[in-house]
Amino acid sequence: MQSLKEQSPLGIFIEHCKKGELAYQVCTDDNTPVFFPRAVAPKSGSTNLEWRVAKGTGTVHATTVVYTKDKPPHNVALIDLDEGFRLMSRVEDIDPMQVKIGMRVKVRIDPGDDKQPPYPVFVAAEGSAK
Amino acid sequence: MSGQKKGSVAVVGAAESDLGQVAPHTSPADLMAQATRRALDDCGLKLSDIDGIFSATSQIRLSPLALAEYLGIKPSYFDGTIIGGSSFMTHVAHAQAAIEAGLCQVALIAYGSTQRTVSRSAASAREYNYYESPYKPFLPASAYALAASRHMHEFGTTREQLAEVAVAARKWALMNPVAWEKEPLTIEQVLKARMVSYPLTVRDCCLVTDGGGAIILTSAARAKTLKKKPVYVLGVGEALGHATISNMPKLTVTAAAESGPKAFKMAGIKPSDVDMLSLYDAFTITPILFLEDLGFCPKGEGGRFVSGGAIAPGGKLAVNTSGGGLSYNHPGMYGLLVLIEAVRQVRGECGQRQVKDCEITLAHGNGGVLSSQCTVLFGSDATL
Numbered sequence: 001m002q003s004l005k006e007q008s009p010l011g012i013f014i015e016h017c018k019k020g021e022l023a024y025q026v027c028t029d030d031n032t033p034v035f036f037p038r039a040v041a042p043k044s045g046s047t048n049l050e051w052r053v054a055k056g057t058g059t060v061h062a063t064t065v066v067y068t069k070d071k072p073p074h075n076v077a078l079i080d081l082d083e084g085f086r087l088m089s090r091v092e093d094i095d096p097m098q099v100k101i102g103m104r105v106k107v108r109i110d111p112g113d114d115k116q117p118p119y120p121v122f123v124a125a126e127g128s129a130k
Numbered sequence: 131m132s133g134q135k136k137g138s139v140a141v142v143g144a145a146e147s148d149l150g151q152v153a154p155h156t157s158p159a160d161l162m163a164q165a166t167r168r169a170l171d172d173c174g175l176k177l178s179d180i181d182g183i184f185s186a187t188s189q190i191r192l193s194p195l196a197l198a199e200y201l202g203i204k205p206s207y208f209d210g211t212i213i214g215g216s217s218f219m220t221h222v223a224h225a226q227a228a229i230e231a232g233l234c235q236v237a238l239i240a241y242g243s244t245q246r247t248v249s250r251s252a253a254s255a256r257e258y259n260y261y262e263s264p265y266k267p268f269l270p271a272s273a274y275a276l277a278a279s280r281h282m283h284e285f286g287t288t289r290e291q292l293a294e295v296a297v298a299a300r301k302w303a304l305m306n307p308v309a310w311e312k313e314p315l316t317i318e319q320v321l322k323a324r325m326v327s328y329p330l331t332v333r334d335c336c337l338v339t340d341g342g343g344a345i346i347l348t349s350a351a352r353a354k355t356l357k358k359k360p361v362y363v364l365g366v367g368e369a370l371g372h373a374t375i376s377n378m379p380k381l382t383v384t385a386a387a388e389s390g391p392k393a394f395k396m397a398g399i400k401p402s403d404v405d406m407l408s409l410y411d412a413f414t415i416t417p418i419l420f421l422e423d424l425g426f427c428p429k430g431e432g433g434r435f436v437s438g439g440a441i442a443p444g445g446k447l448a449v450n451t452s453g454g455g456l457s458y459n460h461p462g463m464y465g466l467l468v469l470i471e472a473v474r475q476v477r478g479e480c481g482q483r484q485v486k487d488c489e490i491t492l493a494h495g496n497g498g499v500l501s502s503q504c505t506v507l508f509g510s511d512a513t514l
Contacts, residue, residue, distance in 0.1 A: 010260055013260075014260075035261075036261045036376075036377075061280070061381075062276040062277070062279045062280045062283075062381055063276070063279050064267075064272050064275035064276050064279055064327045064328050064329075065325075065327065065328040066266060066267060066268045066272055066326075066327050067268075067324070067325045067326060067327065067328075068266075068268070073325075073328075074266060076265050076266070076267045076272050076276070076327075077276075078276055078375070078376055078381075086376060086377075087261060087376055088261060088262045088265055088267065088374075088375070088376040089265060090265050097328065101279065101280070101283045102283075110264075112264075116264055119260070119264045121265075
């Protein structure tokens, strides 16, 4: 088990984002994908968590459009990655109301800024129906 | 909850604090204390009779301490479980266990919030979560919107059906003198209201008010000696689902599907025995999910079930007769007010909105983002 004095699960996740990668863990005891990254696997309680890099393709599982004052509406979606884990994200470069459940999407890493380290977002996959 | 017995304890006192908007500098503890005083008057017990306290509020981190200090009580038992709006249903379950075990005899459950006065962000600061916060979901609304999007996708639920829930709540609220909303509401108005997080407009979302409440429980034997007719705890069920919406196992099935059956099993009754439901309606999607998960209609049918005024006054099932969090009051963690209406219906105290021959009621609490679910079944002495 990795020492939390040296590196945290989120710290490793961010390091992968900096390399343009969406990382997740697999509990090697039962081969279950784990996301968000953890120090101990849920259910199994195992510390045998292996980091992997996702292909980055997935499907929109649920979607909403958030309306805020003074800014254009933005998308918030739950994405099911092909490796079998889900995360919150957004689908970019498209009218947020056109983000549909079942739509195929592909990850890209938002570089963030001074305050926000890089984080994964999504765009419609090539040949996506909508 | 296998150890707890149907009808072993009863609610003997129940009261709201002042609701809506309170004076500047009012504290959540002021509201808890005011509601406690009223609940004591409701049952005829003295403050010194209280030996168990249960409380939760987002504005006071150590609320059992604050409440005990304010009231000058040295409780023999206390519990500050805080799991969102359903906290108070868990307090009922825990109070019952404590009374059964002899750890306390008279349990006070209290809540207070000044979120309207101090602003929601001040009353309930959002925790930063790297895996969600960068995407700027408007929480909690966006979490419920995501669940609604899935319900619409899987079952064909429509925005009009969501709006039915808000319109029904408003119709009930117009019969509740202390409801915040005073004007009628139409489906069209819900649909055309300001969009918050699609598909939810501001009228699909609960109110932001100040307020609080208190209920007092004691053993069935002692309850019979007090002022009002006892409202017995027939069944309780508690379940935790997830903390964040991205980790909800299935967006269209809540942990109410676990808490409900637990409560019904303990009570030895079934959904068709229930005369009135008090369902936590933070957003219009929630009563739809709970009607399904608690067994009042099949999964996926909730939208169709509420259509045509079915849960409005005169409909087939009386739901949220107070006007609910959507139109009556929603002071942050609204569960205590959900319980109070369910108690009052069994007592027959609801005036114009009273459900006829109301013997069994269900109070269901929801906390977080469809996260914690807790069900309480109440009944009159005829139901024991």
